[in-house]
Amino acid sequence: SMGRKMKPGYRALFYGPPGTGKTLTATLLGQQTGQDVFRIDLSRVVSKYIGETEKNLARLFDKAENKQWILFFDEADALFGKRTDIRDALDRHANQEVAYLLQRIEAYNGLVILATNQRGNIDEAFVRRFQAIVHFPMPGTAEREAIWRQTFPPQIELAADLDWQAVGARPEPRGGSILNISP
Structure with missing residues (x-):
């Protein structure tokens, strides 16, 4: 069978x-x-x-x-x-x-x-x-932007002019982990 x-x-x-x-x-x-x-x-x-x-x-x-x-x-x-x-x-x-x-x-x-x-x-x-x-590909620009946006809790006050698109457009991290870089 x-x-x-x-x-x-x-x-x-x-x-x-x-x-x-x-x-x-x-x-x-x-x-x-x-x-x-x-x-x-x-x-x-x-x-x-x-x-x-x-x-x-x-x-x-x-x-x-x-x-x-x-x-x-x-x-x-x-x-x-x-x-x-x-x-x-x-x-x-x-x-x-x-x-x-x-x-x-x-x-x-x-x-x-x-x-x-x-x-x-x-x-x-x-x-x-x-x-x-x-x-499991490396995250692209849009994914990196979304990851960065979700990284900070709402109670943290961020700069009003923070350009999330620019943060997401930064080069891919060398170590493969998005946690290895900071804006």
């Missing part, structure tokens, strides 16, 4: 520059659904010892299934980047780890979100497995 062919859970890829709301959106999804968001730092899960990464991942996913967490893999391109041609045993082992992680993600019954700054860094074979691919 159709139910047997459909994969469980839901997988989403969030991509865009730093500071555009990928992590915030994952957090808000958790709040809206009443689920905890578990942020996975892949550098702490991946081990140089053969077999340990798979054990770490198995523990993580087994616990997540019981807790019904939303899994949030930040900086996912660190592990889900373009796969390398197998040149030696280390490459083969790295590709096996990725294959195992992908298998666990596809079998997970909950929401899995992978976030990256550069969509092009994620292997296309992985990208095809997502039900949603969401771009």
Whole structure:
């Protein structure tokens, strides 16, 4: 039947520059659904010892299934980047780890979100497995103006001649976060 062919859970890829709301959106999804968001730092899960990464991942996913967490893999391109041609045993082992992680993600019954700054860094074979691919662009002039207008509470007295359009037209912040600049 159709139910047997459909994969469980839901997988989403969030991509865009730093500071555009990928992590915030994952957090808000958790709040809206009443689920905890578990942020996975892949550098702490991946081990140089053969077999340990798979054990770490198995523990993580087994616990997540019981807790019904939303899994949030930040900086996912660190592990889900373009796969390398197998040149030696280390490459083969790295590709096996990725294959195992992908298998666990596809079998997970909950929401899995992978976030990256550069969509092009994620292997296309992985990208095809997502039900949603969401771009988080840098805010444009109009969006920056709206953000600045909402930043100040009404009880704060601002200069009468404050030119909000000029504030919004200022160059995009270098760090990606609108909080890094001030008028």
